[in-house]
Amino acid sequence: MVGPTAETARTPAGLLPVHVPAPAAPELDDPRTSDVDEWGRSEHTREIARALFAPIYDHWFRVEWEGLEKIPADGGALLVANHAAAIPSDAPVIMHGIETELHRAVYGLADELFKKVPVVGTLWSRAGGVLAHPDNAYRLLRHEQQLVLVFPEGSKGPGKTFDERYKLRRFGRAGFVQIAMRAGVPVIPIAVVGAEESMPTLANLGPLAKALGLPYAPVTANMLAFGPLLGPLGALVHFPAKFKLRVLDPVHFDVPPDQPRYSRSKVMDEAESIRQQIQEALYDMLRTRSSVWRG
Amino acid sequence: MGKRVLVTGLGTFWGGRVAKALEADPEVDVIVGLDKVEPTIELERTEYVKSDENYSILSRIVEATQVDTIVHTFLVVDSTQMRARTMHEINVIGTMNLFAAATDSSVRNVVVKSSSYVYGCEPGDPVWFTEDMPRQSPPRHRVERSLTEVESYVRDFAVDNPHVAVTMLRFSNVLGPELSTPLSRLLELPAVPSIFGFDPRFQFVHEDDVVRAILFVLEHDLAGVFNVAGDGLLPWSEVAAICGKRTVPLPPIGQGLVTAALGRLGVDIPPEVGDLLRYGRGLDSARLKRAGFDYTHTSAGAVRAFIESLRLTRTVGPDPEYQYEREVEDFFRRSPAVVRRPR
Numbered sequence: 001m002v003g004p005t006a007e008t009a010r011t012p013a014g015l016l017p018v019h020v021p022a023p024a025a026p027e028l029d030d031p032r033t034s035d036v037d038e039w040g041r042s043e044h045t046r047e048i049a050r051a052l053f054a055p056i057y058d059h060w061f062r063v064e065w066e067g068l069e070k071i072p073a074d075g076g077a078l079l080v081a082n083h084a085a086a087i088p089s090d091a092p093v094i095m096h097g098i099e100t101e102l103h104r105a106v107y108g109l110a111d112e113l114f115k116k117v118p119v120v121g122t123l124w125s126r127a128g129g130v131l132a133h134p135d136n137a138y139r140l141l142r143h144e145q146q147l148v149l150v151f152p153e154g155s156k157g158p159g160k161t162f163d164e165r166y167k168l169r170r171f172g173r174a175g176f177v178q179i180a181m182r183a184g185v186p187v188i189p190i191a192v193v194g195a196e197e198s199m200p201t202l203a204n205l206g207p208l209a210k211a212l213g214l215p216y217a218p219v220t221a222n223m224l225a226f227g228p229l230l231g232p233l234g235a236l237v238h239f240p241a242k243f244k245l246r247v248l249d250p251v252h253f254d255v256p257p258d259q260p261r262y263s264r265s266k267v268m269d270e271a272e273s274i275r276q277q278i279q280e281a282l283y284d285m286l287r288t289r290s291s292v293w294r295g
Numbered sequence: 296m297g298k299r300v301l302v303t304g305l306g307t308f309w310g311g312r313v314a315k316a317l318e319a320d321p322e323v324d325v326i327v328g329l330d331k332v333e334p335t336i337e338l339e340r341t342e343y344v345k346s347d348e349n350y351s352i353l354s355r356i357v358e359a360t361q362v363d364t365i366v367h368t369f370l371v372v373d374s375t376q377m378r379a380r381t382m383h384e385i386n387v388i389g390t391m392n393l394f395a396a397a398t399d400s401s402v403r404n405v406v407v408k409s410s411s412y413v414y415g416c417e418p419g420d421p422v423w424f425t426e427d428m429p430r431q432s433p434p435r436h437r438v439e440r441s442l443t444e445v446e447s448y449v450r451d452f453a454v455d456n457p458h459v460a461v462t463m464l465r466f467s468n469v470l471g472p473e474l475s476t477p478l479s480r481l482l483e484l485p486a487v488p489s490i491f492g493f494d495p496r497f498q499f500v501h502e503d504d505v506v507r508a509i510l511f512v513l514e515h516d517l518a519g520v521f522n523v524a525g526d527g528l529l530p531w532s533e534v535a536a537i538c539g540k541r542t543v544p545l546p547p548i549g550q551g552l553v554t555a556a557l558g559r560l561g562v563d564i565p566p567e568v569g570d571l572l573r574y575g576r577g578l579d580s581a582r583l584k585r586a587g588f589d590y591t592h593t594s595a596g597a598v599r600a601f602i603e604s605l606r607l608t609r610t611v612g613p614d615p616e617y618q619y620e621r622e623v624e625d626f627f628r629r630s631p632a633v634v635r636r637p638r
Binding site for chain 2: 028029030031032033034036038039040112115116117118119120121122130131133135136139
């Protein structure tokens with residue numbers, strides 16, 4: 001075919017095709033003044049959070065990653081990790097690590113409990129926290145091809161006591177596998193060592209938790225250790241446990257995306273297999289760990 | 296033969312705007328407007344019929360005028376303007392009578408203007424509501440209850456009358472130069488109330504896009520439920536910033552007491568708006584866009600258009616108010632002295 005098409009015109013010399021964009025609908029004027037996205041995340045807030053968290057990440061937890069290159073540079077992926085510590089320290093570590101190393105945003109899914117708390121809920125949202133609703137996760141993964149972090153143990157992970165450390169709880173109802181299947185993205189399991197010791201739960205006050213409407217009300221070693229020194233603030237300070245994270249091989253599901261439902265048994269099997277992979281990786285990492293503090 | 300349209304709530308902002316827009320459409324032969332109060336904008340050929348608020352004479356009108364399309368704009372979503380009972384009469388009983396009149400009649404198209412309040416506003420809500428998502432908990436506020444009930448009538452009518460194309464439009468928070476809503480009144484204050492520690496994301500739709508959406512579904516004979524909302528969600532603090540105002544945080548606990556105290560000062564924050572100030576709400580507008588509808592304003596654009604026109608009105612004063620005079624309107628419509636040009 002010769003001659004210019006609607007999409008291409010030619011320079012006067014007739015040598016180089018020049019791309020002429022097709023007339024699109026005029027862009028609507030959108031006078032935004034902040035960088036808060038539709039999910040509530042603000043890159044500006046993240047920058048501040050990373051600057052504040054960097055010393056803790058580098059010098060307190062001394063985080064070490066293994067296999068970070070398995071997280072893709074683009075495209076959606078669902079990051080799945082074990083969850084621990086009464087105030088979970090694993091979520092900020094994973095988000096900080098990936099954002100500084102890979103320069104990709106990470107959205108962390110969490111319970112609606114966060115949203116109800118003034119200030120905390122807003123900061124959490126600006127820092128990349130999103131309510132763990134299946135549709136939220138699906139849109140982030142499918143339409144926006146983002147990285148999404150989820151802890152399938154939910155509050156059962158951080159709520160367990162110290163004697164049960166590194167024993168993975170049930171992975172919910174395997175909803176995360178179903179979402180990854182629908183979104184057509186891989187699940188990337190991450191095993192985290194260190195979070196358990198950063199804030200060990202000695203006992204759980206069940207009735208108090210019930211009265212306060214919280215998933216758990218722990219008595220932590222940190223309260224006892226730092227309490228006399230820092231008062232109530234002591235409950236918020238983590239121990240400087242050495243963090244080691246291992247990214248496992250991405251799990252691709254051999255199913256078409258966007259199906260209304262997937263085989264229940266396949267979903268449960270995949271979830272269980274991912275749980276076991278993380279569990280085995282944890283045991284492997286613990287075998288070679290000579291000290292909780294030095295790694 | 297062109298369309299014969301009946302518009303409910305002709306005296307309200309939406310009814311008037313829709314009737315005016317329909318007058319410009321040569322495809323529309325007849326426009327009949329119902330309301331208890333007189334039209335507030337100048338209309339050229341719309342026939343105004345005075346009725347009570349729950350339309351007890353509606354079936355006679357439908358029978359007499361043989362309308363084929365009903366545009367039901369008269370649903371109250373601003374709970375600060377009337378008592379619960381009146382709202383129930385207008386929304387629920389009015390809709391019930393409307394559908395009773397439309398059953399086994401000449402009506403082939405019904406468009407209902409509903410609101411995003413039917414989705415509720417809970418901490419566990421998804422960021423985006425699609426048309427098929429149910430609300431997360433039973434309706435808690437009277438506006439929500441009222442609209443939920445209305446929508447159930449609409450669904451029943453659609454099921455019972457498969458030959459009628461029933462369209463339900465759920466509008467996000469509407470802003471514009473002329474409309475007054477609980478949210479727009481908050482933004483008109485010297486400083487904008489917020490709830491301490493909460494900065495939820497809001498979505499808006501410009502009033503022009505509301506009228507255009509109603510005309511669009513009429514023109515394209517679209518049936519079904521459609522969300523109508525501008526692109527983008529923006530934090531309440533940014534909404535205030537675009538308006539060039541500061542936010543005044545209200546205490547996050549004891550909301551009943553706080554809003555009661557503010558009510559005394561003339562600042563009305565109905566409970567459904569209080570929820571929004573905590574958790575916000577987003578509507579997925581993809582379905583109507585896929586049908587070919589283009590918006591003229593984004594969420595942020597609607598806020599700016601609103602505040603700019605507010606500034607202008609504050610400086611040069613509002614447009615002179617239109618006063619309906621039956622004799623004058625009758626003269627223009629029916630007097631042999633008026634020379635009628637073909638449209």
